[in-house]
Amino acid sequence: MDWTNIYAAIYRARKDYLKPVFEIDDISLDDLIGIETQKQALVQNTLNFLNEKGANHALLWGAKGTGKSSLIKAVFNAYKTHGLRLVELAKDDLFALVDIIDELRQESFKFILFCDDFSFEENDTSYKFLKPLLDGSIEKVPKNILIYASSNRRHLIKENLSDNENTQISRGELHLGDSVQEKLSLSDRFGLWLSFYQGNLDDYLRVVDFYFKDLNIKKELLHAKAREFAALRASMSPRTAKQFYISFKDILQ
Numbered sequence: 001m002d003w004t005n006i007y008a009a010i011y012r013a014r015k016d017y018l019k020p021v022f023e024i025d026d027i028s029l030d031d032l033i034g035i036e037t038q039k040q041a042l043v044q045n046t047l048n049f050l051n052e053k054g055a056n057h058a059l060l061w062g063a064k065g066t067g068k069s070s071l072i073k074a075v076f077n078a079y080k081t082h083g084l085r086l087v088e089l090a091k092d093d094l095f096a097l098v099d100i101i102d103e104l105r106q107e108s109f110k111f112i113l114f115c116d117d118f119s120f121e122e123n124d125t126s127y128k129f130l131k132p133l134l135d136g137s138i139e140k141v142p143k144n145i146l147i148y149a150s151s152n153r154r155h156l157i158k159e160n161l162s163d164n165e166n167t168q169i170s171r172g173e174l175h176l177g178d179s180v181q182e183k184l185s186l187s188d189r190f191g192l193w194l195s196f197y198q199g200n201l202d203d204y205l206r207v208v209d210f211y212f213k214d215l216n217i218k219k220e221l222l223h224a225k226a227r228e229f230a231a232l233r234a235s236m237s238p239r240t241a242k243q244f245y246i247s248f249k250d251i252l253q
Contacts, residue, residue, distance in 0.1 A: 003107055006021075008076070009086075010088040013096065018103070032238075033238065035066070038194045038195075039071060042060075042071055042148075042194060043075055046075050056190065056191025057146050057148070058191075058193075059150075059151065060196065061150070061196070063196060063197055064237065065240060072148045076114075083110055084112065085107075087100065089113055091115060097113075097133060100113075101142055104142070105142045110144050110145075115149040116150050130147070198235075200236065201227070205223055207242075208223070208226045209222075225244075225248060226244050230244070
């Protein structure tokens with residue numbers, strides 16, 4: 001693949017190839033409101049990656065619709081003309097990770113492996129395919145590839161009460177069972193954790209105002225309709241604000 005002219009690709013398991021993406025979601029960092037701390041941290045990590053100053057795999061976790069995936073795409077858009085490339089890989093396709101690494105390792109570009117909705121059920125061991133990238137093997141971890149993953153779970157792997165059956169307390173110290181240790185260790189391999197939380201009404205309306213900033217609509221009417229929309233969905237996330245904009249931008253003009 002000619003990465004000089006191709007900025008992003010998606011792995012297609014059925015055909016076992018990287019499909020070039022020519023119509024890229026054009027979301028920008030300026031489009032993301034209320035996550036300034038997370039935005040700054042991921043931008044700095046990406047700059048470190050591009051400048052070979054040391055960067056971490058990143059786990060963006062938290063409530064749904066709070067901008068985790070959007071931030072990853074926005075950071076990519078900001079630096080794709082600076083040698084950054086993106087490969088989207090579904091969790092179910094991790095079996096192909098080793099082959100993808102082999103294909104990208106010798107490229108001169110820096111690659112973000114984007115994994116969305118990244119979590120694993122109790123008996124799902126596909127996360128073990130991450131080892132060559134997170135821990136290495138007899139072959140060194142590639143310097144030009146990082147994982148940026150989004151998840152609703154902080155610990156990625158589903159945890160059960162039974163996992164704690166072998167936990168012991170000795171001389172006042174807590175010793176976790178092997179099952180718990182393994183599940184916690186996966187998240188620990190991501191050096192950068194960014195947390196995302198559901199905002200309050202003021203945060204929600206601030207995002208609504210941003211989306212409608214170019215339309216001449218009375219704020220009282222706009223906010224009343226926005227609150228109704230949020231109440232129907234029991235959510236005041238940035239995603240809900242965007243959905244409200246899509247639904248009402250033509251109606252409220």
